[in-house]
Amino acid sequence: MKTHNIPPRAEPRPASSEHHGIVNEDEYAWLRDKGYPTVDDPEILDYLNQENAWFEAHMEPQQPLIDTLFQEMRGRIKEADESVPQKDGDWLYWVSFEEGAEYRKHWRKAADGSGEAALIFDEPAMAEGKEYFSLGAMSVSPDGRLLAYAVDDNGSERYTARVRDLETGADLPDAIPGTLSDLVWTADGSGFLYCLANEQWRTDNARLHRLGDDPKEDIELFHESDEGFRVSVGETSSRRFLVIASGDHETSEVRLIPADDVTAEPILVRPRETGVEYDVEEREGLLYILTNDAHVNFRLVTAPLDDPSRWTELIAGSDEFYLTGIEAFRDFYVVEGRRAGLDQIDIRYYDDPARIEPVAFPEEAYVAGLGNNPEFDQTVLRIGYNSMVTPSTVFDYDTAERRLETLKVQEIPSGYDASLYTTERLSITARDGTEVPVSILYRKDRPQGGPLHLYGYGAYGIAIPPGFSTTRLSLVDRGFAFAIAHIRGGDDLGRNWYLTGKREHRMNAFTDFIDCAKGLIDQGYTQKGRISISGGSAGGKLMGAVINMEPDLFGAVVAHVPFVDVLATMLDASLPLTPGEWPEWGNPLTDKAAFELIRSYSPYDNVRAQEYPPMLVTAGLNDPRVTYWEPAKWVARLRARKTDDNVLLLKTNMGAGHGGKSGRWESLKETAEEYAFILWQMGMVEAA
Known part of the structure; x- marks a missing residue:
């Protein structure tokens, strides 16, 4: 490959907007294709391809390390493997991987032991010849005869739903493009519920499809008028009722429909009330409702089906x-x-x-x-x-x-000896006195003060569990400690942990992460500049914010599909996720305080003339969650303003979306690239 000595440079073009009397400059706004979600502007594609070539040129010398990492990661995965069968009605269901296969096969067998195992869905065959493949919803009809499934083959998360006859293996004529939900069968198996994504990639409806009908004639059972709410469908464990739920990040509303009478008037459990969330189960006409109406950590109440708003407490909320x-x-x-x-x-x-x-x-x-x-x-x-x-x-x-x-x-085919490793749960004091937990894994023979990788997310009330990973052993076995900072914004320590890291308290997530890094240094686990960090999506925003604040603390940064152009995105109500995100981040269109707060931390808006650590940034051209132009604009501005010569790489998957490449090996190759970048920038390639 030709060596590239001069990094790509996106031309800055004057552009600005004014809100609340404040002018915001955005010289790289032109990187957003005006025809999005179609991206075919030759100038934009040329820039992204230049960045990909820059990435490839710089990673090419690391290819032997990438190959080594990939092979050892692959060696820890049992290639021919299958899940434990689970009984559902008359059948046992399980999935399997064949040797070398990227995707799974789905099987079933009669629960009474009669007959042979039957292949009901062959992902490798469906994915053949496709750059990207994702099986979304999948549901077998109550009589076990039909399979409803949904497939996305470009990463845009607009799935096409189809129905397969499991007796013949043939697909029925039914095809519904643009779905984005579970597929939930009616009791008689004559049809199923689903949600259709609108032009803004929002599910504002629940629909009933009867087998054989033209999808254009499908019955809309519910339509959501609030552009910030999303609709989903499901069923109670009893399967007596189908569930239509609508909500955003802080409010929910649930309706129940008899599974054997789906066109009946839906039963509204409780009208929406801002800030009140609830989920519903049912048994013998009694509803079991999990709700935060009276306690931030939720309580459990019951209610009769014929009077669902009459709640009786069963389990009180608890601190x-x-x-x-x-x-x-x-x-x-x-x-x-x-x-x-x-x-x-x-x-x-x-x-x-x-x-x-x-x-x-x-x-x-x-x-x-x-x-x-x-x-x-x-x-x-x-x-x-x-x-x-x-x-x-x-x-x-x-x-x-x-x-x-x-x-x-x-x-783990290549072998794993748990006795070589130790894990700890640390408590690090943040600057406001809050004790922040950190989970850490390292080898027992690791030298004190060695390199450390710190991962974080801190948003949407999503906890990051301290679970097992075969891939991270490739860092840990090379002397790294691997730490997870359970920062505010997630709900690791309860609902208040989430609330004190969202919206007006958002800065807590960023400062918690920085304070965890410093605490790990103070406790002797690592040293300043010997910390690599990573995060994706909202965790990518975390990466962008903390390197603006304290760039010299970190030795290498990986930001996957990072949500970094926060202010511009939250000001654009036409984007798929924006209205539904306002409860999480604030609405800068109507609230000046929210505008100023987001502007104060939005990574793109706070890039300045200073030294930044080496960085690897990823994007997906078809990503509907974090649009490709966010990381592209961020990297362009970083190139123009940063004062160092540290490596800055942008890799855009031109045929994938938010989750990167599909397939277990293609995905693993991207992890190998990430780890090779970290080892390279931390000066550990020779040791590796």
Whole structure:
């Protein structure tokens, strides 16, 4: 490949906008294709291709390391593998990977043991010849005869739903493009519910498709008028009711429809009230509702189906226990939550409210949650489990015997010795006195003060669990410690942990991350400049914010599909996610204080003339969540303003979206590239 000595330079072109009397300059606004979501402007494509060539030229010398990393990562994955079968009605279902395959095959067999295993969906065959492939929703009809599925083959997350006859293997004529939801069958299997994405990639509807009908004639069961709300469909565990839910990041509203009478008037559980969220389960005409109406950490109430607004408290809200989920079965219900940031699963009984049976796990720090438990009459629960040192484990929990049975432990073909590693849960004091937890993994023979990789997210109330990863061993085995900063903005320590990192409190997420890095230095785990950091999407925004604030703290930065042009995006209500994001970040269109706050931290708006650490930035041309021009504009401005000669690379996947390349090996190659970049920039290539 030809060596490129001069980095690509996007031409700055004067452009500005004024809001609340403040003028904002945006000299790279032209990188947004006016025809988006179609991107065919030759000048824009040429710039992105130049950046890709710059990326390839600089990573080419690291190709031997990338290949080494990829092979060792691949060596930790059992290529020919399958999941533990799970019973649903008359069938056992499971998935498998074949040797070398990028994608899974989906199987089933009669639960009574008769007959042979049948291949019901072949992802490798469906993906053949495609640069990108994603199987979205997938649902078998109640009688087991039909399979509804949805596929995206370009990363735009606009799925086409189809129906397959499982007896013949042939697809029916039904095809619905542009879906973005689960596919939920009616009780008689004559049709299914789905949500259609509108031109702004928003699901503002729930629709009923009857098999054989023209999708243009499908019945709209519900339409959402608030542009900030998104509609989804589902079903209760009893499968007696289909669920139409609508909401944003802080408010929800749920309607129930009898699965055997889907055109009946929907039952509104409770009208929306700003700031009140709730989820609904049902058993024998009684609703079980998880809600934050009276306590920030949620409580559980019941209500009769014929009077769903009459709520009676069953489990009170608690400062210590954060209720995160409920699943109702025939003889008991399961409550999931977190206590002091640690996952809890409790079995509770309808006939004895005082009877609480917590599931006990074998380690002090772990990640655990209910797996797929499709049957209402369930006496054995499928549970997933792992920790930073324990590979993914599948348990069955016998509720009668109160006993865990190990069904499958993730196999690592190249070998893994857990005794070589140690994991800790640290507490680091942030600048406002808040104790922020950090989970850390390292080899026991690692020298004190060595390199450390710090990961963070901190948004949307999404907790980052301290779970197991085979890929991160490629850093840890080379002397890195791998740390996760459980910063505010996630809900790791409860709902307040989220609330104190969102909107007007957003700066807490950034300062928490910086303070965690400094705390790890102070406690001797690493040194200034020896910390590599990474994050994606909102975590990419975190990366952009912290390097604007304290760039010399970090030795290398990887920002995946980073949400960095926050102000411009939140000012543009025509973009897919913007109205629904205002409860999370604030609405700068109408609120001057929100405008000024976002402007104060938005990574793109705060790039300035200073030295920045080496950076690798990724983007997806078809990404509907973080549009490609955000990272492109950010990199262009960084190139123009930064005062150092450190490497700055932008890689745009021209045929993928928010999640990068599809397929387990193609995805793994991108992780190998990321780690090679980190090792290279941290001066550890020779040692590697």
